Amino acid sequence: MDKLTQFKEIIAQYCQVAVEDMKEDMRFREDLGFSSLDFMSFLGEIEDDFDVELDEEKLIDINTIGEAMNMINGLQGA
């Protein structure tokens, strides 16, 4: 499974949007229906599954799937 699909499958656990319908500009809260706690829990899983450490202070700027993916790529040095 490629990284983006793995990422979207984690997102799919918290929302009713199918992996194939997810687009990078979709917003977690408005388009995917995440609660603030869903989002935090999701990020915790991302840390475990992608072996990265997230800085809570910087999460305020993450609104879309694309922004979250870029952040992880940045942390992994991809």
Add this chain to the structure above:
Amino acid sequence: MKSIRELWEESLKKYEGLPAVRWLNKKEICEKTYDELGNDIVSIRKGLNAEGFSEAHIALIGNSSACWISAYLGITTGQNTAVPLDAGLPAEDLTELLNRADAEALFLGEKQAVLASQVKKECPKIRRIWLLSDVYIEDALTLSDLMAAGTRAEDITGKNEDDVATIIYTSGTTGKSKGVMLTQGNLAHNVESVDYTVEPGAVLLSVLPIHHAFCLVMDWLKGFSLGAVICVNDSYMHMVRNMGIFKPEVMLMVPLMIETIYKKLTAANPLIPKKLVANKAFGGRLNIIFTGGAHLDPFYIDKFGEYGIDVLEGYGMSECSPVISSNSPADHKPGSIGRPLKNVELKFENGEILVRGSSVMKGYYKMPEETAKALKDGWLHTGDKGYIDEDGYLFINGRVKNLIIMSNGENISPEEIENKLALHPLVGEVIVTGENNGLVARIYPDEDVIKSKRLKEDNIKVALQAVIDAYNRVQPSYRQITGLIVRKEPFPRNATGKIKRQEAAA
């Protein structure tokens, strides 16, 4: 029990060598026993006295930690009053609350250390700031400094049952948060009256914000009274991971957490037995979740039951220290919020729940009019409507006051947010409502500003969204606006000129 001092000293006597608090430092589990924590508490209590703090209001701003609770108990087992504040609030709100609470000293979490210089400038009554860690910054001392100051000092007695132990700030319906004064007796009686017990050494994982009465009293004070080990969840991001690490038996949650965990549970492969899924999600030993702060759909109670977990709903408010009624492992009815505690009397006035008893607050700090409105002849007007069924269980079926209850248990005063947004010249009229567990702002823009800036329809929405974004940036997530509706007409008003909220939101 009549005081926090008595509660703590009884626990210390009974559970001396047992672990009291566990937390993570990077990946290592750290621990303090009841006697180790007790030594810290005595040192802080003596230190405060040695530094000249007696009958003083002392604030705490920080996340849950062993240091935070030591400082809280150091304050409240001595001659001072603790004022726990929400570390997530914007700096300007915190300094305003410190001033309104007449705080003379402040314990500050390491993450909030940046506040120290602003507090020094804007809060003239604050004489000392101690960081709840051993990091040195220019405007603060450390907890170790304070404890060292108390080393050679004599210990002091505790306060009386009727003395104020804590002031907890809660959303006010007039747009200004109110300082709920809880006495030593209020808190001790609430701990004693909640009907549940665990074996000494049982593990609790504390995931709610510690400045909330529900967490402070029911996780920490109640937990200590039972000899439990209270584990600190360092971040919502790591809640599930931390359940696996600490393996709690009991947890307090707000409905939002239960909803999030349920999504995770149902995402598991349906072929895997539910017991195994629960073991992975909850660490394998969780059997009770107490929930409160907002209504939980009974659907979740049934569903969690399938995973071997009893979800027990209760009801309370800061003004009642906080629990008023609760389901218990031995006595519960799904959909209800349990039977009233044994120290509580209830009656109903036009459907509104009124509460009287030894856990009801002394009043709101320096707000005599608000106090008189809320407390009449010793009866607290809760603002909630409800009834007691034929079996004696309490149910809620509406609200009298205009407060938005989010499913994370936060009470939002729409007026408080509206007042902030209305400061912007482009915002003519604004109404904030709670919808789909988010906050929606309906704004009628100021016509004069539109004309003078020659804004077109598209630009108005962009400009107003910028106002919302600027507001959101400095607010904790539960107070952020998630939806914006631009109105073309002013809001309908009643005969006295007030906006008709119900019609405005339609």
